[in-house]
Amino acid sequence: MTSSEHMDVRKQVQLSFRKSLGFCLKGISYRLFRSSLTLAVVVVAVAFFMALLSEGTMTRSIGKGVAAAVLDLREGDLLLTHIFYPHSTLGLSRKLAAAHGQPETLAEFAQVAGITPEAAARLAGQCRLENKYLSFFEDMNIGKRMVLVKKARGREVFTILADPARWDEFTRNLANMRSLRLPTDITTMRAFVDNWPNHLKSLEAARAGWAATVTGLQTRLQALTGGGDVADWIAGARDAEVEQWRQAVVAAGFRLEPVVMLRLRHLLTLASHETRIARLLQSDESRKAWKESFGSLPSLEEQFAQVNDPRADSLLGGSFTPQQRVAVAANFTRAQQLRNLEDKLPVRRTSGGEPAGFLDGSQLFLAVISFIVCMVGITNAMLMSITERFREIATMKCLGATDGFILNQFLIEAAIQGMIGGTLGMAIGLLVALIKSSAIFGVSVFVYFPALPLLLCAVFTVVLGVLLSMLASIYPSRAAAAMAPMDAMRVE
Amino acid sequence: MPYDEKEYAKGREFVLRAVGVRKLYQRGTETVHALRDINLCVYRGEYMCVMGPSGSGKSTFFNMVGGLDSPSKGRVFMDAVDMAQLNAKELAFLRCRKIGYVFQSYNLNSVMTALDNVTLPMVFSGMHADDARARGMALLDRVGLKDRWNHRPKEMSGGQQQRVAIARALANNPSLLLCDEPTANLDIKTGREIHQLLYELNRQEGVTIICATHDYNMLKVCDRIVWIVDGSVNRIELSSDLLIEKASLGEHDE
Numbered sequence: 101m102t103s104s105e106h107m108d109v110r111k112q113v114q115l116s117f118r119k120s121l122g123f124c125l126k127g128i129s130y131r132l133f134r135s136s137l138t139l140a141v142v143v144v145a146v147a148f149f150m151a152l153l154s155e156g157t158m159t160r161s162i163g164k165g166v167a168a169a170v171l172d173l174r175e176g177d178l179l180l181t182h183i184f185y186p187h188s189t190l191g192l193s194r195k196l197a198a199a200h201g202q203p204e205t206l207a208e209f210a211q212v213a214g215i216t217p218e219a220a221a222r223l224a225g226q227c228r229l230e231n232k233y234l235s236f237f238e239d240m241n242i243g244k245r246m247v248l249v250k251k252a253r254g255r256e257v258f259t260i261l262a263d264p265a266r267w268d269e270f271t272r273n274l275a276n277m278r279s280l281r282l283p284t285d286i287t288t289m290r291a292f293v294d295n296w297p298n299h300l301k302s303l304e305a306a307r308a309g310w311a312a313t314v315t316g317l318q319t320r321l322q323a324l325t326g327g328g329d330v331a332d333w334i335a336g337a338r339d340a341e342v343e344q345w346r347q348a349v350v351a352a353g354f355r356l357e358p359v360v361m362l363r364l365r366h367l368l369t370l371a372s373h374e375t376r377i378a379r380l381l382q383s384d385e386s387r388k389a390w391k392e393s394f395g396s397l398p399s400l401e402e403q404f405a406q407v408n409d410p411r412a413d414s415l416l417g418g419s420f421t422p423q424q425r426v427a428v429a430a431n432f433t434r435a436q437q438l439r440n441l442e443d444k445l446p447v448r449r450t451s452g453g454e455p456a457g458f459l460d461g462s463q464l465f466l467a468v469i470s471f472i473v474c475m476v477g478i479t480n481a482m483l484m485s486i487t488e489r490f491r492e493i494a495t496m497k498c499l500g501a502t503d504g505f506i507l508n509q510f511l512i513e514a515a516i517q518g519m520i521g522g523t524l525g526m527a528i529g530l531l532v533a534l535i536k537s538s539a540i541f542g543v544s545v546f547v548y549f550p551a552l553p554l555l556l557c558a559v560f561t562v563v564l565g566v567l568l569s570m571l572a573s574i575y576p577s578r579a580a581a582a583m584a585p586m587d588a589m590r591v592e
Numbered sequence: 593m594p595y596d597e598k599e600y601a602k603g604r605e606f607v608l609r610a611v612g613v614r615k616l617y618q619r620g621t622e623t624v625h626a627l628r629d630i631n632l633c634v635y636r637g638e639y640m641c642v643m644g645p646s647g648s649g650k651s652t653f654f655n656m657v658g659g660l661d662s663p664s665k666g667r668v669f670m671d672a673v674d675m676a677q678l679n680a681k682e683l684a685f686l687r688c689r690k691i692g693y694v695f696q697s698y699n700l701n702s703v704m705t706a707l708d709n710v711t712l713p714m715v716f717s718g719m720h721a722d723d724a725r726a727r728g729m730a731l732l733d734r735v736g737l738k739d740r741w742n743h744r745p746k747e748m749s750g751g752q753q754q755r756v757a758i759a760r761a762l763a764n765n766p767s768l769l770l771c772d773e774p775t776a777n778l779d780i781k782t783g784r785e786i787h788q789l790l791y792e793l794n795r796q797e798g799v800t801i802i803c804a805t806h807d808y809n810m811l812k813v814c815d816r817i818v819w820i821v822d823g824s825v826n827r828i829e830l831s832s833d834l835l836i837e838k839a840s841l842g843e844h845d846e
Contacts, residue, residue: 109682110685112684119715497687499716500685586660
């Protein structure tokens with residue numbers, strides 16, 4: 101360098117992320133012990149959170165599965181109720197409100213009730229409004245209700261509000277109650293109230309139409325079945341007879357596809373067999389006979405679970421094939437299992453019948469506390485690591501490391517620790533939750549295994565671990581970056 | 593023959609110039625004058641020793657000229673650049689390429705090999721990895737540790753570690769080598785080897801060296817000695833004069 105050469109001072113170069121990462125990894129691999137302490141903190145916090153989260157997820161999945169299975173078992177009953185149950189106008193209104201926006205169900209209703217599909221759709225719309233208003237008044241507290249509609253109950257409110265003076269009072273009071281929100285706008289409600297007598301009339305007409313069709317259907321079916329129990333008749337009927345039965349139902353306007361009929365037949369047959377077996381087992385002679393051949397007399401439930409035993413055959417008078425007995429026993433056992441599971445499931449439901457959120461209050465509180473402890477732990481460990489390495493950091497700054505580089509080093513280190521700790525913690529938490537859940541629910545955990553939601557939980561917790569770790573090391577990293585390079589000169 | 597600055601400066605160009613550098617510290621309510629108006633030029637290719645008792649302001653002076661701290665008053669010029677005017681990134685640039693630091697306690701990165709330590713400043717300067725490796729090996733060869741490139745600081749003696757540190761300081765071919773008591777942690781024999789190395793670097797490669805020391809052995813190899821007492825330059829002597837004095841006193845270095 102000659103004197104004429106002007107010294108050129110520029111900004112220090114910025115190192116690439118790849119280089120920074122490599123540098124950091126090298127450091128971590130030689131400070132495994134210190135790193136593992138920080139790691140342990142992350143692992144514990146994340147494991148705790150993951151255990152809470154995945155246990156909740158599994159319980160919810162089992163709950164959903166059980167609910168669906170129970171509905172499945174009751175499908176036969178539900179179908180029969182749908183066809184034969186005579187509705188009140190209120191019941192019909194609920195049914196129609198639920199069917200709103202489902203053209204197939206509405207078409208079926210129109211057919212059975214003898215009205216046009218358009219009229220059915222219109223009626224369903226009105227029914228939906230009716231139910232919304234009814235539950236609006238049901239859900240509010242009694243004081244507000246007294247102010248708004250006095251002592252009117254249920255559908256009475258619509259007749260009361262038809263009076264213009266009462267309506268004015270109602271709207272005035274409603275405007276003062278800021279916390280109340282009408283499910284629709286006020287004009288829609290006014291129109292509904294005006295239309296109320298007409299609505300009730302057409303609802304009544306539809307109900308009468310439905311009831312007439314069902315009565316007609318029942319007479320026709322009775323001619324076919326001889327007036328006995330439907331389930332018993334179907335259990336013993338031939339294919340052609342069952343088909344006749346189905347045709348009659350379809351002719352009345354109901355939807356009943358052959359596939360559904362097959363399922364209905366299966367379920368009703370099972371139900372019929374169950375009733376007959378129960379009746380047979382309860383008689384005195386058979387109880388005695390059971391005791392003789394089995395050596396003991398258990399409860400009816402346990403007897404049911406054993407009807408697939410060959411010894412039970414003669415007790416039942418040989419009137420059931422082995423397959424039938426096996427099916428009854430299996431069905432019974434399954435129903436029992438579902439009941440058991442339902443008992444074990446936490447009753448945690450909000451007013452709407454919807455399952456509660458991801459974590460309940462106390463669990464959330466625990467999770468937040470664990471995070472705070474984790475953050476304090478990481479911050480402390482990081483600060484100690486910086487104090488230990490002050491000379492190294494200061495030396496690096498003497499050798500040309502920028503503040504940004506130092507900051508990056510510590511943040512990258514934190515992210516790596518968060519990732520490894522998060523993954524480990526996630527695995528441990530999942531394992532703990534699995535062990536705990538399977539101790540409570542047994543194999544059902546794997547029957548209703550919520551693979552996808554658990555995967556989401558896993559990803560979420562690992563990301564959380566990384567974020568947590570990085571968040572906790574922002575302060576220590578900044579402290580490291582702000583360290584004075586002259587500290588490198590210091591001698592203890 | 594007393595030291596004459598004008599005589600000495602003849603034909604030399606300065607690398608570093610401190611003009612009226614003053615540094616005050618506030619310690620509680622009392623103000624400490626660490627440096628009082630220091631004026632000093634460091635010339636290219638010279639080997640300057642800074643001597644002085646502990647607490648004399650030597651370290652503070654080093655921090656000023658090393659771009660690690662800024663003076664309360666006065667200026668420090670590196671060639672023509674006023675270091676007080678530089679921002680953090682420019683200072684990092686300066687520290688990376690223009691100044692080499694050798695510390696009393698070596699300050700090698702304990703997790704890295706000798707070669708990695710030497711190439712560290714080159715990494716910071718953005719040099720290509722292959723070039724850095726080649727230059728790092730050449731520097732290790734120069735300090736006589738070529739065959740130990742893959743050893744970590746723990747596996748090396750103090751003298752060897754200081755050699756690695758010197759190689760690291762030279763990584764980006766700096767204008768100035770700042771040594772802060774480089775032999776204080778070493779025994780006499782090893783210390784002398786380090787002196788020899790610094791001397792060779794100065795004479796053969798023309799490296800400009802400023803060296804703070806308590807070690808009188810070092811005075812032999814340097815050009816000028818600056819005595820700092822109580823925050824100001826007490827006197828400047830030429831090494832050749834000092835040696836004559838010492839010889840005349842009958843003090844003989846073994």
